[in-house]
Amino acid sequence: MSKEYRFIGKATPRKDAAELVTGKAKFIDDIKLPKMLYGKVKRSPYPHANIKKIATSKAEKLAGVEAVLTYMDVPHWKTGMPPIACVLDRKVRFFGDGVALVAAETKKIAEDALELIDVEYEKLPPVYDVEEAVKPNAPLLYNEIPGNVLPQGCPIYGPHPLQEVVMGDVEKGFQEADFTIEATYAFENFPNPLPIEPPGVIAQWEGPDKLTLWSCNSGPFFHRYIIQAFIGLDIDIRSIAVSTGGSFGSKAAYPQIVFYAAALAKVTNRPVKVYYTREEHFHAFTSRPGSRIRGKVGFKRDGTVTAISADWLVNTGAFSNWTQAQVAVGCGEAQLMLRCPNWKFKPKVVVTNRMPAGAVRGFGGQELKCALIPILTLAMERAGIDPVEFFKKNFVKPGDGYYWRDGNWYVYRGVDFTKAMGKGAEVFGWKEKWKGWGMPTATQGQKRRGVGVGVHGNADVGEDASEAYVQLRPDGTAMIYSAISECGMGQRSNVCKMVAEILNLPLERVNITPPDTLVNPFEFGLGGSRGTYAIGSAVIAAAEDAKHKLLEKAAAVLEATPEDVDTQDGVVFVKGKTEEGISWMAVMGIFSTCTGFGRYEPDYSLSNFMMIFVEVEVDLETGEVQLLRVVPATDVGQIIDPPSLDNQIHGSLGSAGIDTALFEESILDRATGRTINGNMIDYKWRTFLELPTFENVILETPFPSHRFKAVGVGEITCAPGPSAVLMAVSNAIGKRMHDYPLTPDKILRALGKIEGGKE
Amino acid sequence: MKKGKRKDKSRMEFLNTVGIERASLKREGTLVKLSENFVNVKDKIVFTVNGTQYKLKIGDQPGEIDTSDTLAYTLRETLSLTGTKIGCDHGACGACTVIIDGKPVLSCLTLTVECDKKSITTIEGLEDKETGRPDPLQQAFIDNSGFQCGFCTPGIIMSAKALLSKNPSPAEHDVKKALSGHYCRCISHYHVIESVKDAAEKEGTICLKSTDS
Numbered sequence: 025m026s027k028e029y030r031f032i033g034k035a036t037p038r039k040d041a042a043e044l045v046t047g048k049a050k051f052i053d054d055i056k057l058p059k060m061l062y063g064k065v066k067r068s069p070y071p072h073a074n075i076k077k078i079a080t081s082k083a084e085k086l087a088g089v090e091a092v093l094t095y096m097d098v099p100h101w102k103t104g105m106p107p108i109a110c111v112l113d114r115k116v117r118f119f120g121d122g123v124a125l126v127a128a129e130t131k132k133i134a135e136d137a138l139e140l141i142d143v144e145y146e147k148l149p150p151v152y153d154v155e156e157a158v159k160p161n162a163p164l165l166y167n168e169i170p171g172n173v174l175p176q177g178c179p180i181y182g183p184h185p186l187q188e189v190v191m192g193d194v195e196k197g198f199q200e201a202d203f204t205i206e207a208t209y210a211f212e213n214f215p216n217p218l219p220i221e222p223p224g225v226i227a228q229w230e231g232p233d234k235l236t237l238w239s240c241n242s243g244p245f246f247h248r249y250i251i252q253a254f255i256g257l258d259i260d261i262r263s264i265a266v267s268t269g270g271s272f273g274s275k276a277a278y279p280q281i282v283f284y285a286a287a288l289a290k291v292t293n294r295p296v297k298v299y300y301t302r303e304e305h306f307h308a309f310t311s312r313p314g315s316r317i318r319g320k321v322g323f324k325r326d327g328t329v330t331a332i333s334a335d336w337l338v339n340t341g342a343f344s345n346w347t348q349a350q351v352a353v354g355c356g357e358a359q360l361m362l363r364c365p366n367w368k369f370k371p372k373v374v375v376t377n378r379m380p381a382g383a384v385r386g387f388g389g390q391e392l393k394c395a396l397i398p399i400l401t402l403a404m405e406r407a408g409i410d411p412v413e414f415f416k417k418n419f420v421k422p423g424d425g426y427y428w429r430d431g432n433w434y435v436y437r438g439v440d441f442t443k444a445m446g447k448g449a450e451v452f453g454w455k456e457k458w459k460g461w462g463m464p465t466a467t468q469g470q471k472r473r474g475v476g477v478g479v480h481g482n483a484d485v486g487e488d489a490s491e492a493y494v495q496l497r498p499d500g501t502a503m504i505y506s507a508i509s510e511c512g513m514g515q516r517s518n519v520c521k522m523v524a525e526i527l528n529l530p531l532e533r534v535n536i537t538p539p540d541t542l543v544n545p546f547e548f549g550l551g552g553s554r555g556t557y558a559i560g561s562a563v564i565a566a567a568e569d570a571k572h573k574l575l576e577k578a579a580a581v582l583e584a585t586p587e588d589v590d591t592q593d594g595v596v597f598v599k600g601k602t603e604e605g606i607s608w609m610a611v612m613g614i615f616s617t618c619t620g621f622g623r624y625e626p627d628y629s630l631s632n633f634m635m636i637f638v639e640v641e642v643d644l645e646t647g648e649v650q651l652l653r654v655v656p657a658t659d660v661g662q663i664i665d666p667p668s669l670d671n672q673i674h675g676s677l678g679s680a681g682i683d684t685a686l687f688e689e690s691i692l693d694r695a696t697g698r699t700i701n702g703n704m705i706d707y708k709w710r711t712f713l714e715l716p717t718f719e720n721v722i723l724e725t726p727f728p729s730h731r732f733k734a735v736g737v738g739e740i741t742c743a744p745g746p747s748a749v750l751m752a753v754s755n756a757i758g759k760r761m762h763d764y765p766l767t768p769d770k771i772l773r774a775l776g777k778i779e780g781g782k783e
Numbered sequence: 784m785k786k787g788k789r790k791d792k793s794r795m796e797f798l799n800t801v802g803i804e805r806a807s808l809k810r811e812g813t814l815v816k817l818s819e820n821f822v823n824v825k826d827k828i829v830f831t832v833n834g835t836q837y838k839l840k841i842g843d844q845p846g847e848i849d850t851s852d853t854l855a856y857t858l859r860e861t862l863s864l865t866g867t868k869i870g871c872d873h874g875a876c877g878a879c880t881v882i883i884d885g886k887p888v889l890s891c892l893t894l895t896v897e898c899d900k901k902s903i904t905t906i907e908g909l910e911d912k913e914t915g916r917p918d919p920l921q922q923a924f925i926d927n928s929g930f931q932c933g934f935c936t937p938g939i940i941m942s943a944k945a946l947l948s949k950n951p952s953p954a955e956h957d958v959k960k961a962l963s964g965h966y967c968r969c970i971s972h973y974h975v976i977e978s979v980k981d982a983a984e985k986e987g988t989i990c991l992k993s994t995d996s
Binding site for chain 1: 859864865866867868869870871872873875876878905906907909910917921924925926927928929930931932933934935936937940958959960962963964965966967968969970971972973974975976
């Protein structure tokens with residue numbers, strides 16, 4: 025496909041590559057504003073307690089301290105869905121919850137000041153488990169949240185967001201089934217997405233109702249419209265995103281940290297930076313939510329699912345910024361995977377005394393699939409069905425319908441992914457390696473190999489609105505006005521490629537404005553793999569509009585019709601007469617530009633797709649699992665930039681993805697409420713020496729999306745992985761495994777080689 | 784502005800340094816006495832960063848080196864060389880790697896006062912001073928997309944640079960081993976390995992040609 029394009033589909037160096045590899049790119053902690061203060065947070069040593077007394081006078085007296093704030097003197101802003109989490113509260117609800125704020129001349133002084141704040145607590149009983157938390161006598165986290173169950177609703181998804189899937193008649197569906205399976209599976213290791221750069225923000229008030237924010241997040245508008253919703257539309261927020269050291273969803277928006285910095289900046293009338301330490305990142309930011317599904321499925325022997333009834337219990341920790349939105353997307357994704365007419369799928373979002381959990385790559389998808397797919401595999405096993413065949417039969421096909429996150433019904437109009445599944449299986453060698461349920465692929469001494477497969481897809485590729493300008497300048501360059509931030513995906517660079525392609529202009533002559541809400545039109549932000557289709561569509565429309573205006577002007581000068589003129593490399597000419605071309609400057613003059621505008625409206629009728637095949641080797645004596653090989657298969661319509669896409673798909677290992685099946689977990693000490701492995705030595709991560717073989721299978725069947733027929737897949741790369749590993753290990757050892765992550769102790773216990781260890 | 788008394792922030796780093804001093808001086812005594820001795824002996828330190836010599840006074844005033852300052856802190860906050868990143872600040876992620884006298888070193892676990900008379904290279908020191916062009920290794924990372932978010936990249940490049948200086952044609956395993964202390968959450972590992980191999984191959988070609996002629 026890519027042969028017809030000048031840039032699209034070809035590897036081109038990222039526009040910001042030189043800045044990144046030379047250390048010149050400015051990340052949030054590289055920025056110092058004049059007179060800037062450093063903000064720090066005093067944190068709770070208890071998971072659940074009331075503050076009886078708090079004494080700040082010693083801290084206030086420390087030289088260099090400019091402000092100390094407690095719950096008594098912070099602004100009355102609240103975040104969360106619904107807004108229940110104060111800037112600081114009289115009550116703390118997780119280990120590491122904020123207790124007091126300090127702003128000081130240096131980081132060290134601010135840290136020292138925290139030690140001088142004396143707090144007396146009244147300890148309260150904590151609750152960590154999602155089902156314990158909903159019991160009648162469970163400790164209550166918020167007076168306004170009875171039973172610890174958050175109300176349904178997600179304002180950004182409109183008035184009727186999808187909060188459950190109820191359709192057809194499940195009782196009738198179960199009667200039609202050849203058999204039913206009931207089971208409970210959970211994904212409750214609360215892994216941390218842990219981008220290498222912790223979150224941070226700099227806040228500066230330019231006046232009583234004018235706030236400027238510098239953030240490391242995945243879209244500057246997140247910190248305009250979300251923060252405005254919480255602190256008031258009368259506050260004009262200019263939000264600037266700086267180079268971002270990874271987000272994986274977790275740094276999309278972080279209102280708490282904005283609150284801390286903005287409150288301190290307000291009271292000191294100086295810019296304040298709050299930048300989390302790694303320790304704070306581990307204990308007081310965002311993990312994946314816990315997910316437990318108690319489900320029943322009706323199954324026919326040919327792999328038809330006749331009914332599904334399930335309670336989806338989602339543990340969001342101390343509060344939710346996004347979780348009801350993740351549930352909405354998860355409800356949609358369940359339908360994309362299962363062509364089933366009868367549903368009673370009921371989520372419940374529950375608050376507990378764990379660290380707040382929220383948006384992480386997959387956005388509900390990984391949490392859903394890790395628990396739902398294993399239940400389905402029990403039925404597949406009983407029916408003797410190959411999982412690849414089951415997914416081929418049940419994954420959404422053109423013409424199928426589903427409810428999506430806004431509560432509306434959509435009919436899928438994208439490509440059939442059966443081809444990608446087939447190609448993935450072929451490259452992986454699935455037919456040769458699959459020996460049946462509970463059967464190892466190979467046996468050698470004390471080693472057993474096993475294979476597994478998982479699947480995921482998401483109709484968010486066309487989510488939310490985007491706007492962009494493209495401005496053609498007399499010097500033969502083009503500027504894209506689009507508030508895209510850069511947190512690793514190369515999206516800023518990729519829209520430059522799209523515009524260069526449309527304008528037939530050298531890539532180095534196309535640039536993009538900084539991600540700043542002051543200079544750019546509305547842009548929702550990166551998320552849901554929407555960069556390629558949604559943002560791309562707005563930018564493409566703007567470029568086409570600008571080009572059209574240019575050619576209209578040029579036609580008048582060249583005495584031709586606009587249809588007869590074209591442009592290449594900053595020159596306009598009558599088609600066929602390139603040698604008689606004139607420059608853009610000759611067309612528009614030196615004191616003029618041609619500016620086009622593009623707007624994209626949300627579309628939920630396309631889905632992306634990812635299937636992951638894995639092969640593992642288990643040592644029966646030590647219980648160690650090695651991930652040997654990963655083959656992800658997808659169909660993206662058209663590759664925009666091959667190395668960026670390869671990199672993104674490799675990312676399925678990181679950002680609390682595939683490895684949450686093997687060793688990633690936040691281990692809670694129930695006696696103290698503290699995560700005992702909250703540092704980068706004890707929290708395990710994959711090193712360069714442990715890389716599996718990775719073979720990406722990427723098909724390019726044109727999508728009915730936009731000019732370049734492409735959709736993005738970054739959001740969904742992780743989600744199919746962990747359940748595939750669970751399946752592979754279960755097959756290798758011939759024992760069905762339940763608990764993520766599959767650490768050696770669990771393997772040995774399943775094999776009957778050790779006892780105990782359970783809570 | 785007069786600052787308040789500050790606690791010694793990083794006890795591990797402090798003990799490490801004192802431990803090194805004790806070993807080199809072969810003296811008995813309490814840790815506190817030795818640290819006083821250490822501070823008393825030197826009131827300034829001299830080191831080279833990217834070819835520029837710095838003489839910095841030891842003290843707690845702005846622009847001075849506090850005895851508890853890590854090299855990562857000094858580079859970033861005192862010398863404004865922010866290309867060196869701090870990922871974890873406890874020696875686990877590799878982001879802060881710089882080259883000291885030819886060896887890759889975690890600058891977050893190195894006290895600046897330990898760096899007297901040492902020659903330090905940071906990511907800012909790799910480009911060609913005359914042409915301003917990136918080092919061939921940096922160019923290989925550009926050409927092979929050996930990064931995603933780019934935050935861990937300076938540290939990875941410094942470790943790779945130290946490797947190639949010692950071993951100009953490393954096997955893939957050597958590359959993986961040299962980089963095994965680096966955390967890259969985006970998982971750019973596969974492209975990083977290609978970048979380092981590409982740089983080695985291209986450098987190898989250049990060496991070969993110059994030998995031929």
